[in-house]
Amino acid sequence: MQIPARFYDGLTAQPINALFKLNARGHTSLAAIEDVDRDRDVAHWPVNKLRLLPNGGKQTILACDDQPPGARLVFAKKEAVQLRETLPGLWRELRRKGWGQARIISLATITLAAIIAVYVFGVPLFARQIVGLVPPQTEIALGARIKQQIEAAWGGTNGLELCDPNTGSLANQAIARFVRQVTDGTETPFPVRVAVVDSDIPNAFALPGGQTYYFSALLKQTESPDEFAAVLAHEIGHVVHRHGMQQLVSSAGTGLLIGFILGDATGLSVGAILGAAVINTKFSREAESEADEFARQASARAPFNAVALADLLDRVAEDDEDTASFALLSTHPLTVERREALRQPVEGAGIEEPFSAEEWLAISHMCDGLNIKPTRTKKK
Amino acid sequence: MALSGDARNPIEPGRTAEVTFAGSGFSLAGLLIPGYLLMLPTLGVFRFWQLTAKRRYYWSRTFIDGDALEYTGNAVQLLIGFLLALVVFIPTAGIYFWIGTLDQDPQYAGYLIVAAVLYFLAGYAEYRARRFRFTRTLWRGLRFSQSGSAWAYAVRRLLWSIGVLATAGLAYPFMRIDLFRYAWNNTQYGDRSFRFTGKWHLLIGAVLPVALLFAVLSAAGVFVAIESGVDWNRPSNAELTIVAGAAFILLTLTFLFGRARVTSRLYSAVEIGNAGLSVRVSAARLVGQAILYAILLTVAGFLALLLIGIASKTIEARAAGLDHTDISAILSIGWWQLGALGLGYLAILGVLSLLGEAILALGFWKAVARGTRINNADDLLSVRRGKAEESAVIGEGLADALNVGAY
Numbered sequence: 001m002q003i004p005a006r007f008y009d010g011l012t013a014q015p016i017n018a019l020f021k022l023n024a025r026g027h028t029s030l031a032a033i034e035d036v037d038r039d040r041d042v043a044h045w046p047v048n049k050l051r052l053l054p055n056g057g058k059q060t061i062l063a064c065d066d067q068p069p070g071a072r073l074v075f076a077k078k079e080a081v082q083l084r085e086t087l088p089g090l091w092r093e094l095r096r097k098g099w100g101q102a103r104i105i106s107l108a109t110i111t112l113a114a115i116i117a118v119y120v121f122g123v124p125l126f127a128r129q130i131v132g133l134v135p136p137q138t139e140i141a142l143g144a145r146i147k148q149q150i151e152a153a154w155g156g157t158n159g160l161e162l163c164d165p166n167t168g169s170l171a172n173q174a175i176a177r178f179v180r181q182v183t184d185g186t187e188t189p190f191p192v193r194v195a196v197v198d199s200d201i202p203n204a205f206a207l208p209g210g211q212t213y214y215f216s217a218l219l220k221q222t223e224s225p226d227e228f229a230a231v232l233a234h235e236i237g238h239v240v241h242r243h244g245m246q247q248l249v250s251s252a253g254t255g256l257l258i259g260f261i262l263g264d265a266t267g268l269s270v271g272a273i274l275g276a277a278v279i280n281t282k283f284s285r286e287a288e289s290e291a292d293e294f295a296r297q298a299s300a301r302a303p304f305n306a307v308a309l310a311d312l313l314d315r316v317a318e319d320d321e322d323t324a325s326f327a328l329l330s331t332h333p334l335t336v337e338r339r340e341a342l343r344q345p346v347e348g349a350g351i352e353e354p355f356s357a358e359e360w361l362a363i364s365h366m367c368d369g370l371n372i373k374p375t376r377t378k379k380k
Numbered sequence: 381m382a383l384s385g386d387a388r389n390p391i392e393p394g395r396t397a398e399v400t401f402a403g404s405g406f407s408l409a410g411l412l413i414p415g416y417l418l419m420l421p422t423l424g425v426f427r428f429w430q431l432t433a434k435r436r437y438y439w440s441r442t443f444i445d446g447d448a449l450e451y452t453g454n455a456v457q458l459l460i461g462f463l464l465a466l467v468v469f470i471p472t473a474g475i476y477f478w479i480g481t482l483d484q485d486p487q488y489a490g491y492l493i494v495a496a497v498l499y500f501l502a503g504y505a506e507y508r509a510r511r512f513r514f515t516r517t518l519w520r521g522l523r524f525s526q527s528g529s530a531w532a533y534a535v536r537r538l539l540w541s542i543g544v545l546a547t548a549g550l551a552y553p554f555m556r557i558d559l560f561r562y563a564w565n566n567t568q569y570g571d572r573s574f575r576f577t578g579k580w581h582l583l584i585g586a587v588l589p590v591a592l593l594f595a596v597l598s599a600a601g602v603f604v605a606i607e608s609g610v611d612w613n614r615p616s617n618a619e620l621t622i623v624a625g626a627a628f629i630l631l632t633l634t635f636l637f638g639r640a641r642v643t644s645r646l647y648s649a650v651e652i653g654n655a656g657l658s659v660r661v662s663a664a665r666l667v668g669q670a671i672l673y674a675i676l677l678t679v680a681g682f683l684a685l686l687l688i689g690i691a692s693k694t695i696e697a698r699a700a701g702l703d704h705t706d707i708s709a710i711l712s713i714g715w716w717q718l719g720a721l722g723l724g725y726l727a728i729l730g731v732l733s734l735l736g737e738a739i740l741a742l743g744f745w746k747a748v749a750r751g752t753r754i755n756n757a758d759d760l761l762s763v764r765r766g767k768a769e770e771s772a773v774i775g776e777g778l779a780d781a782l783n784v785g786a787y
Contacts, residue, residue: 008521057440
C-alpha cells in the first residue's frame with residue numbers, strides 16, 4: 001500500500017514529495033516514507049505511534065510520537081480516503097479524543113453553572129457581611145448622591161417637592177416622634193429622615209443612609225393612621241437593616257462578575273442583566289419579610305396595627321385601573337404568607353392609635369397645600 | 381552550514397512564491413453558526429473551542445508557496461488562560477465598585493486610573509496573544525516563535541499612546557511602525573529571525589494623502605453645507621441625515637484605504653534571511669466587502685425590525701399604559717418576555733458577529749493573502765528547527781477578556 005503525501009521532517013524547512021508505504025516488504029509495524037524525487041526512503045515511522053491531528057482542515061495531517069514534534073505527513077482529500085481504509089483506527093482515536101473534549105466542555109459548563117448558582121444564592125449573605133464593614137458615614141454620603149439621582153429621575157425639573165417644608169409643623173413633629181418611638185432601642189446605624197413629597201405615583205421607599213420617602217399619591221390612598229404608621233415602620237425596617245446598601249452591593253457585583261465569567265462584556269451583558277434581575281428578586285423578597293418583621297416588632301413600641309400594611313397594599317392592588325400602582329407592588333409583592341406573618345401577635349401591640357386625631361388630620365392633609373396633579377395625568 | 385543546495389529542492393534564485401487562501405465566507409459561516417448555537421447551552425464556555433476551530437480553519441486554508449499553515453494550539457489552553465485572567469479581573473471588579481462609592485472628583489480620577497491600567501494590560505495581552513499564536517503556528521514542519529518582553533511592549537504602547545493623545549493623533553503612524561518593528565524584530569521562523577526594515581517615515585506617504593483627502597473633503601462638505609444655507613441651530617432631519625451619512629461613508633472609505641496602504645507598506649518591509657515579503661492589499665477589494673457587508677446588514681436589520689414589530693404587538697397589549705419612567709414597573713413584565721428579549725438580543729449580536737466574521741474579517745485575511753508575494757522564496761529552504769517551546773498561556777486569556785487580538 002503506497003499513498004502519496006507531502007512530508008516535512010520537522011528538522012528542516014524542506015518539503016518532500018513522498019510516498020507513505022505501509023506493509024512494505026512485509027514490515028507491518030513500520031511504515032516507510034519514500035522521497036519520490038530521490039527515489040529512496042527518508043524516514044521510518046512506527047505504525048503504533050501514528051497520530052491523526054485535527055488541525056488539517058481539508059487536508060489530513062499525520063504525526064508520529066517518536067519523531068520531531070513538527071514532523072508531518074500531509075495527505076490531500078483523495079489520498080486520505082485510501083489512508084482511512086487502511087488505518088481506520090486512527091480515525092477512531094481522533095473521535096475518542098473529540099468525546100474527551102466534549103466531556104471537558106460539559107465539565108466546564110457544569111462548573112460555571114455551579115459557580116453562578118453559588119453566587120446567586122450566596123450574594124445576599126455576602127452582601128450582608130460586606131455592608132457590615134461599610135462605615136455608616138460612607139453609606140450616608142452615598143445615599144446623598146443617590147438621593148440627587150432619585151429626585152432627578154422621579155421628580156422632574158424641580159426634584160421631589162416636600163409637601164410641608166416646615167419641620168416645626170404638627171404633622172412633621174408627629175412623624176418625627178413616631179420615628180423616634182420606632183427606632184428607640186434598635187441599633188439603627190443612622191438617623192431616619194422621612195420626607196412626604198409630592199408625586200402622582202403611589203409609593204414609599206427608603207434609600208441607603210436613612211432617607212425615606214412617602215409619596216403624596218400613596219398618602220391619598222392611606223385611610224388610617226395605622227396604615228401610615230405600618231408603612232413607615234416597614235420602610236424604617238429597611239433602613240435599620242441597611243437593605244438598600246446590601247442591594248446595591250449585590251447588584252453591582254453581579255453584573256460585573258457574570259460579565260467577566262461569560263466573557264466579552266458586550267456579547268453576553270444580557271446574561272448579566274438577567275442574572276442581576278434574578279438575584280434582585282430573590283434578595284428583595286427576603287428583605288421585604290425582614291422589614292415586615294421589623295414593623296411587627298415596632299408595633300409594640302409605637303402602638304399601631306402592623307396588619308394595616310397589608311390592608312393598604314391590598315387597596316392599592318385593587319385599584320387596578322391605575323397601572324402605576326405596579327411600582328409599589330413590584331417592590332412590595334403581597335403574599336398570603338406575608339399577611340399571616342404580619343398578623344402574628346406581638347406583646348404590647350396596642351389598641352391605641354399611633355397618632356392623635358389632630359396629628360393624623362394634619363398628616364393626611366400635608367400635601368393639600370400644594371396643587372396636586374390628578375393621579376392619572378401620566379396615562380396614555 | 382550550506383544546506384541550500386539540496387538535490388530534492390533545487391534552488392532557484394529570485395523565485396517569487398505566492399500565498400493563496402482557500403476559504404470562503406460560506407464555509408466559515410457553516411463552521412461558526414453551530415458554534416454560536418452551542419454557546420447557549422454551554423453558557424459561553426464553547427467560545428474557546430469556537431476560536432480554536434476558527435483558527436484551524438484560517439491556518440489550514442492559507443497556503444504559502446504551496447504548503448498550508450498548521451495551528452497546533454487547543455481550546456483547553458485558551459480556557460486556562462482565561463481562568464488566569466480572571467485572577468486579574470475579579471479584584472479589578474471589586475476596585476471598580478469601590479470607586480463607584482467615592483465622591484465625584486476622586487471617582488473620575490479612579491475610573492481614569494482603572495481605564496489606564498486596563499489599557500496597559502491590553503498591550504501586555506496583545507503581545508502575549510501574538511506569541512501564543514506564533515508559537516502554535518507550523519509551516520513545513522517548523523515552528524514560528526516570538527522573543528521580546530510583553531511588559532516592554534506594553535510600556536512602549538502606553539508611552540506612545542500618551543504621545544498620540546498629546547499630538548491629537550499625529551504620532552499614530554510612528555507608534556504603529558515602532559510597535560510593528562518591535563514585534564517583527566522579535567519574531568523567528570525556525571532558527572531564523574525576521575527583521576523589519578521600514579524607516580520611521582514609512583507610513584507618512586501612506587497616511588498623509590488619505591488624511592489630506594479626508595480633511596479637504598470634510599472642509600468642502602462644511603463649505604457646501606454653509607453655502608447652501610443650512611441653519612445649524614435648527615437643522616432639519618433630512619439635512620442631518622445627509623450630513624451624517626456622508627461623513628460616515630467618508631470615514632469608512634478613509635479607514636479602508638488607509639488600512640490597505642498601511643498594511644501593504646508595513647508587511648512589505650518584513651524580511652527573513654534573503655527572502656522578503658511584498659504585500660499589496662487591494663483597497664477596492666476592501667471597499668467591495670464593506671458594501672456587501674452594508675447590504676447584508678440592511679437586509680438583516682429589516683428582518684429584525686419585522687420580527688420586533690410582531691413581538692411588540694403582543695407585549696404592547698400587556699404593557700399598555702405602563703409608566704415608562706418607572707424601571708420597577710418595566711421589570712414587572714413577565715419572565716418569558718424578558719427571556720425572549722434576551723434571546724432576541726443574543727440573536728442580533730450573533731448575526732452581527734457572523735457578518736463581521738464571514739465578510740469583513742475573512743475578507744481582510746483573504747485580501748492580505750492574495751496580495752502577498754515572497755521574494756527569493758527558496759532562501760527559506762535552508763531554515764532549520766529552532767528552540768520551539770510553546771509559550772505560556774496567560775496572555776491569550778487576558779486578550780480574550782479584554783477583547784483584543786482577532787485571529
